[in-house]
Amino acid sequence: MRFTNQALPRRAVLRGIGAAVALPFLDAMMPAFAARRAAPAPVRLGFVYVPNGIIMDRWTPAAEGAGFEFAPVMRPLEPFRDRLLVLSGLAQANGRALGDGAGDHGRAGATFLTGVHPRKTEGASLRAGISADQVAARELGRWTQLASLEIGLENPAFAGGCDSGYSCAYTNTICWRDPVTPLPVETNPRAVFERLFGDPDAADPASRLARAxxxxxxxxxxxxxxxxxxxxxxxxxxxxxxxxxxxxxxxxRRIQNLEARTARSPLSVPRRPDGIPDSFEAHARLMIDLQVLAFQADLTRVVTFMIGHEASERVYPSLEVTEGHHTLTHHRGDLEKIEKVARINRLHVQMFADLLQRLSSTPDGDGSLLDHSLMLYGSSLSDGNQHRHDDLPIVLAGGPFSGGRHHRYAKETPMTNLLLTLLDKAGVRVDRLGDSSGELAGLTGV
Amino acid sequence: MRLGPFILILCVPWLGAQTNSRALLDRYCAACHNQKLRTAGLAFEDLRIENVRSGADIWERILRQVRTGEMPPPGMPRPSEPVRADFVAAVQDGLDRAAAADPNPGRPPIHRLNRTEYGNAIRDLLGLEIDSSALLPPDDSGYGFDNIADVLSVSPALLERTLSAARRISRLAVSRPEGRPSVFVCQPVTAAADVPCARTILSALARRAYRRPVTQADLKPLLSFFSAGRKSGGFDRGMERALTALLASPDFLLRIERDPAGSALGTVHRISDLELASRLSFFLWSSIPDDELLDLAEQCKLRNPGVLEHQVRRMLDDPRSHTLVTNFAGQWLDLRRLPQIRPNTQIFSEFDNGLRQDFQRETELFLESVIHEDRSLVDLLDADYTFLNERLARHYGIPGVLGAEFRRVTLPDTRRGGLLGQGSILTLTSYSTRTSVVLRGKWILENLLGEPPPPPPPDVPALQPEASDGKPLSVRQQMQLHRSNAVCASCHARMDPLGFALENYDGVGKWRTDDAGAPIDASGKLPDGTEFIGPAGLRKVLVSRRQEFIATVTTKLLTYALGRGLEFYDQPAVRAIDRTAGSDSTFSSLVLGIVNSPPFQMTRSR
Structure with a gap:
């Protein structure tokens, strides 16, 4: 069940050309994974983060329950209606000041997957909490080459560009291996590639084993x-x-797993991507390719994908938005600015839709990758203009949920309850996460 | 007993000041800061100025608030200016004496080389220019810099990248023909000479990389990597593997300072000469020490009279100190953001990548001239020269500069001068479509005067584009209206006037006298009543506040030098450095002040 480099189309995916050429490549990869089909497919967890909140009245469906109408920002997800749940009303109360003053963006990033109020510091005694993805990685990571993968589209903020009184570590990542260890987010597709496949200079299995x-x-x-x-x-x-x-x-441990799998069924190494493409959209496609590949080849079961980091000032020339994203979100009611932010929000949602599309069209076990993945999309602020930490914009997709519904939870329901429930569905049992108070009701049909 | 008369002389005015200080606290502060109300968590009843050592953290806060005029808050009774000045002097004096008698130098945590330092170290160790940003992930930052030990963590992803970087660099080092002789000081001709030669090469490299004398225990694992590699691929392969191990070693990647054997927890001691050598080289070069520094440190001569100062001057003269421009000033002044700035070219049609690079070049050359010609730091505010090529000169409206190469140009008039007349800073502090008096004012307060305004509350009211009678308002009028809101006023009254003085420069730093037909009004008035017009007027104000400016540079530079945030106990050192440097502080005087200061020379056991 091995195939060689030559079997792959020369202009395969990982060159930043985009989704159009990606699929043939993934198909080509399939034989290598065929051996795994016999076993029940593992559950994967994906966390997709967008910064600076969302224009909520263009996000939240007006109606609750089934048959809701998609609001404009969320419309790219319409093809996946039956595969997703829109969850409203969840809160990250520990993102609020609680006496610490300014710095909502710093706290938003640090609470999203931890539910822990981060210590206000520019560096000394950094502290947040372990994040849900890392709780999952501890358990699910035992079976894979990489316990988890943290990737993103935006380079870490420069010194001085971070939120008032908070180290850039709080905004650059949402992943915390433990309360004092933030995990860097890799933005370079080439580096992600090397984490997945090892040093590509060692082309054949024998030299890869020697390298290991x-x-x-x-x-x-x-x-x-x-x-x-x-x-x-x-x-x-x-x-x-x-x-x-x-x-x-x-x-x-990763190297041991790599050795074991190389000995078992050698994974041929596809072409390595060159680096970060110039266009944001092409960059996103490449990173989506890589995470789908990582799931498909079962190189990891936990992926966090940061489309941007908190307080991101990215400009979007393709959307004719030349002001920084974060600056624009403080629109103070200016309709033109609101319109621009909504365009950014929608582009991000489109990227998530692309990811779902790729997952749903990739066979895995007895179904598709999407069937075996729990994908969470959201932001740790709702209204970025007012820095609101409640009524967060959250979508859950894939997996065994019976979708097609918009569920509204009671005000101030901890978002960590959702994370706890997600972990549980992925077979990771923990009693608590941050400020969680129990599992979330309403995720029926499992 | 012999000291008696001195104490008497020193203490008489000091006692008077003490009494007044207590009275001032009681009269102007205690109404809010008492045990009952504990406003901002502070109660002043128990503060004793005779014993500033206990409660020094609170005294430093009081000092800062009173010095900058933040406290007492607007609307509350305030002491007269002479009384306030006396109070500030007395508290400062008390704190500085206590610190001089019993300094607390703090303790920097273990420092992982950041990616800039790593790249420079490879250059200095192996003579290889590598792009470390392609090999290693970016670092987190804090306190405005990316060399802060506390946030330089080690993750599995980082470790993997350092292993693969080590592998690639050593392959490159072994395979390239040029430059190799300086590293591979011997080349064995017989198989029997392999191991001795490897030992020679690796000893020299490890000493530089580990920044200390090398032991047998250091060499043994490196030589066993050598032997394993040599078995499979000869001498070069052996060296490659040994070098990979050396570059992956925590001894190379971590800077660890050790407490002397038997030192009790919390006690203060001088760091070793070797540790001092590393602190110096990472401060001034963002890299490892060279042989000269290591030799002096190993012989314990680094602190001999005159030696340290000589070394500092030598290091500042060395091209490696260019990193103070790119790495230190690049972060202090936000210049690192320049490549990300995207002015709207429909509005600023003259802007393109070439102009952006010219901006950067101008500011770098300017900073370099102040550092390397050892000029007064005040020149950063109001120098009468800059560096231009034809294109930039044309952009600035300065005639007579021809050709693409940059050269020093004496400015023909007072329109420009100092950093605030440079396109880099002016563009960094503008929006893509227009200037921002707020961003510019904030930049000055933060980076030049050391009084960063607090961030705006999230939901600030929108600017009113028109008056209640429907008449359109200019930006200045809109801002005035905005300041009539008390919450906004306290900060904007400090920021906006500074920014308005720079309104003669457009969003990419071009001189203008009108904005869309309306004449520019570049006048400003600060809360203390100081009035000024235009960039020249602003420069005068800033020069008159040079003390604050120098203190700000010192604070930033000391943070960078130590790789940690400054604490209250560092403030006496900041003041002492400024006092020694004098009012015409040169860059080298500041650097020497830092190098000789307790936080740089000493550490606390833990």
């Missing part, structure tokens, strides 16, 4: 060095080395 062995001995060395350093320093510094050692173990 070398990496293992290198990690042994790094681990021993860290242990030696650790014995000679004070307690506060030791935690940094602990973090380092954790990373060493994590990478060791």
């Amino acid at each position: 062995r070398e990496d293992r001995s290198l990690l042994d060395f790094v681990g021993r060095d860290l242990t030696r350093l650790q014995s000679r320093i004070g307690a506060p510094d030791r935690s940094k080395l602990d973090q380092y050692l954790e990373a060493v173990r994590d990478v060791e």
Whole structure:
């Protein structure tokens, strides 16, 4: 069940050309995964984040229950009506100031998947909470080469560009491995590719195995060095080395899994993407290709995809929006600005729709990848103009849910209840996450 | 007992000031900041100025608020100016004495090399120019800089990238013919010479990379990588593998400062000469120390009289110090954002990538001239020269500059001068379609005067484009109306006048006398009554506030030098550095002040 590089179309997907050429490539990949079909398909979790809130009156369906009408911003999702749930009313109360003053964007990013009020600091004693994706990664990651994948379309903000009094770490990522370790989000498709397939210079399985062995001995060395350093320093510094050692173990495990799978059924390495494409849309397509590929090849079961980070000031020339996104969201009622933000919101939703499209058209086990994926889309602010942390815009798609409904929860229902429920559906049992108070009702038909 | 008379002389005025200070607190502050109300969580009854050491954090806050005039708040009785000045001087004096007697230098956490430092270290270690931004993920930042140890974390993704970077760099280092002799100081001719030669090369490299003398324990694992590689692919392959290990080693990637054996928790001590060498090189070069620094440190001569100052000057003269322009000033002044700026070219048709690069070049050359000619930092505010090529000169309306290359140009009039006349800063602080007095004012307060305004509340009321009688309002009139809202007024009254003075520059820094037909009104008045007109007037005001400006540069530079945020206990050091540097502070005087300061020279055990 192996195939070679030559079998792949030369202009395969991962060159940034776009979705049109992506599908043949994925089809070509299929034989390599055929062996896995016998086993029941694993559950995947995907978290897709958009920054700065959404123009809510163009997002929220007017009616509740089934048969609702899609509001303009959400309209690109209409083809997936039956596969999705629109959830209104959820809140991230810990994103509010709670005495800490300004910095809603910093807190919004840090609470979205953690539900924990982040410590206000520009650097010293950084602290939030473990994020839902990482809770999942601890469990689901045991079976895959990568415990989780954190990718995005926007480079980290520059120093000085972050929210008042909060380190950029709070806005650059929504993923926290533990309360003190934010996980960087990779924006370069080429780097994502290398995490999935290893160093592409080692083309054949034998040399990839040799490379893996070398990496293992290198990690042994790094681990021993860290242990030696650790014995000679004070307690506060030791935690940094602990973090380092954790990373060493994590990478060791990844390499072991890579070795095991290479020995089992060699995965041919497709062409490596060149880097970050100039156009935002092409960049998005490439990153969508990669996450679909990662799910399909079961290289990971947990992916977080940040379309932008909080307080993003991206401009959207293709939408004729030349002011920064965040600046525009403080529209103060100006209709022209609201219109522009809505255009941005809709483009982001379109990207999610593209992702769903790709998942639904990719066979997996007895159905499609979308059947076996729980995909969450949303922002940690609703009204960006007023920095509201309640009534968050959330869509859940895929998986076993009976979709086609808009459900409104009681005010202030913790969003962490949804995250807890999602984790549960993915087979990850935890009692609490951040400010959760229990599982969420209303996700029936499972 | 011999000190008796001195204490007497010093203490008599000091005692008087103490009494007045207590009276001032009681009279102007205690109405809100008492045990009962605890406004902002503060109660002043127990504060004793005789003992500023306890409660120094609160005293520093009081000092800042009173010095900047933030407190007492508007509408409450305020002390007269001489009384306020006396109070500030007395509190400052008390805090500075206490700190001098018993300094708290703080403690920087373990520092992972950030990606700029990594790239520079590879350049200096192996003579290889690499694009570290393509090899390593970007770093998080805090306190305005990306070299803050606290947020330089280690994730699995980062570790993987460092391993793969190590592999690629060592492959490159072994395979390239030129430059190789400087690293590979020997080339074995017989198989028997392989290991001794490898040992020689690796010892030298590890010393530089680990920034300390190398032990047998350091070499042993590197040599075993060498042997494993040599078995499969000869000497070069062995060196490649050993080099990969060296570059992946935590000894290279982490800067760890150790407490002397047996030092009790929380005690203060001087860092070792080797640690000092690293602090110096990462501060001034964003890279590893060179052999000269390491030699001096190993011989414990770095702190000999004159040596440290000589080394600092040598390092500032070295081209590696260019990183102070790109890395330090690039972050301090926001210049790193320049490549992301997208002025609307339908409105600013003259703007293109070429102009953007010219902006950047001008400011870099200008900063470099102030640093390398060791000019007064005040020149950053009002220098009468800049660096231009023909295109930029034309953009600025300055005649007589021909050709594409940049050269120093004495400015012909007072329209421009200093950073605030440069297209880079003026474009950075504009929206894509128009100027912003708020952004410009905020930039000045934050980066030049060190008084960042708090962010606006999220749901600020919209500007009213027209008056209640329906007549359209100019931006200035709209802003005036906006300031009539008390919540907005307190900050905008400080920001907007500064920005208005720069209205003669359009959104890409071109001089203008009217905006869409309406004449520019570049006059401004600050809350303290200071009035000024246009950029030249603003420059005068800023120069008159040079003390605040120098203190701001010191704060930023010390943050960058230490790789940590400044705490209340660092403030006496900031003041001492400024005092030593004097009112005409040059860049080198500030750097030397920092290098000799307790937070740079010392550390606290933990």
